[in-house]
Amino acid sequence: MKSEKFDNKILELFKKHDDSYLSGEEVSRALGISRQALWKHIEKLRETGYIIEAVPHLGYKLMQVPDKILVPEIRWNLKTKIIGREMHFYENAGSTNDIAYELARTGAREGTVVIANEQARGKGRLGRKWASPEGGVYLSCILRPDILPNEIPKITLVAATSAVKAIRRFSGLHALIKWPNDIFISDRKVGGILTELKGEPDRAVFVVLGIGINVNTPKHMLPEKGTSIKEESKSGRDFSRVDFIKEVLIALEKEYMKFKGGGFSSIRGDLKSFSCTLGRHVNVMTGKRKKIEGKAVDIDKDGALVVALASGKRERILSGDVRIER
Numbered sequence: 001m002k003s004e005k006f007d008n009k010i011l012e013l014f015k016k017h018d019d020s021y022l023s024g025e026e027v028s029r030a031l032g033i034s035r036q037a038l039w040k041h042i043e044k045l046r047e048t049g050y051i052i053e054a055v056p057h058l059g060y061k062l063m064q065v066p067d068k069i070l071v072p073e074i075r076w077n078l079k080t081k082i083i084g085r086e087m088h089f090y091e092n093a094g095s096t097n098d099i100a101y102e103l104a105r106t107g108a109r110e111g112t113v114v115i116a117n118e119q120a121r122g123k124g125r126l127g128r129k130w131a132s133p134e135g136g137v138y139l140s141c142i143l144r145p146d147i148l149p150n151e152i153p154k155i156t157l158v159a160a161t162s163a164v165k166a167i168r169r170f171s172g173l174h175a176l177i178k179w180p181n182d183i184f185i186s187d188r189k190v191g192g193i194l195t196e197l198k199g200e201p202d203r204a205v206f207v208v209l210g211i212g213i214n215v216n217t218p219k220h221m222l223p224e225k226g227t228s229i230k231e232e233s234k235s236g237r238d239f240s241r242v243d244f245i246k247e248v249l250i251a252l253e254k255e256y257m258k259f260k261g262g263g264f265s266s267i268r269g270d271l272k273s274f275s276c277t278l279g280r281h282v283n284v285m286t287g288k289r290k291k292i293e294g295k296a297v298d299i300d301k302d303g304a305l306v307v308a309l310a311s312g313k314r315e316r317i318l319s320g321d322v323r324i325e326r
């Protein structure tokens with residue numbers, strides 16, 4: 001058994017008995033290791049920030065879990081079947097999307113997740129930057145959906161729906177989607193999705209789904225119109241990024257499974273009800289550098305934004321940057 005597995009097992013035992021002391025003998029017997037080896041593992045856990053009390057004749061007790069992103073903590077009791085079964089964590093990454101892309105290219109399985117505490121070169125769409133200081137959640141997930149390359153925008157919408165559900169469940173805040181990939185709270189951007197694809201003409205080989213969400217990030221570290229869950233919650237306390245990541249992985253698995261089983265129509269209702277774009281007057285820059293102005297009236301069965309122009313004509317937009325005018 002690898003050392004990390006022992007650490008997980010020890011933490012698991014502690015959590016099962018979270019209001020009592022566990023004797024060294026009990027733990028070492030359960031793990032099949034010596035008392036000396038157990039002590040070394042306890043020391044290692046302490047170095048990573050766990051506070052573990054040791055009382056003579058009573059044993060060990062886990063007093064506090066560190067406010068850090070720790071993979072064993074994320075794995076603890078995580079009941080997903082695909083998303084996050086394999087996880088890679090980086091204290092400092094360039095971009096989790098780039099790392100995940102490389103892993104996918106070399107065969108990593110569907111559901112593999114890459115998480116970073118911070119990113120030096122966080123990416124937005126179209127070469128833009130994603131501010132990624134410590135305090136946010138930066139994760140990328142490898143998906144291998146059986147869809148055509150031109151259906152990829154639907155994956156972005158599946159992810160946006162998942163992100164909104166996770167934020168609402170976790171914080172109670174009224175998160176919304178600005179089509180197609182922005183997550184907003186009170187008219188400020190709290191998160192974004194970046195979907196990248198390796199495709200062949202007739203199929204998507206794999207998709208890297210990048211999700212960035214400002215959890216505890218202070219406003220001064222974000223662009224002008226950015227916000228974080230902590231800033232919006234006004235409670236002043238830090239949120240557990242570990243718990244939040246779990247919510248995101250669970251929500252993503254649920255929505256992705258719905259999408260795989262029932263197609264885009266099975267998430268479309270929720271997506272539309274979370275939209276802060278529908279019903280508004282918008283200005284959209286599409287990929288062709290074309291500007292479209294009008295009222296956003298629908299997100300259709302392909303995930304396209306439908307805009308009603310002043311002329312009465314309707315335009316379907318598959319990708320673009322939306323500015324909400326009024």
Ligand code: BT5
Binds near residue numbers: 128139182193214223
């Ligand atoms: C996005 O792009 O919103 C996609 C963001 C995806 C980030 C994740 S983090 C994990 C994974 N690894 C990566 O390298 N990326 C993904 P876009 O719609 O192009 O928005 C970018 C714009 O949002 C910037 O030009 C800024 O105006 C603004 N922005 C940048 N960082 C922000 C932040 N942390 N919070 C709010 N707004 C931000």
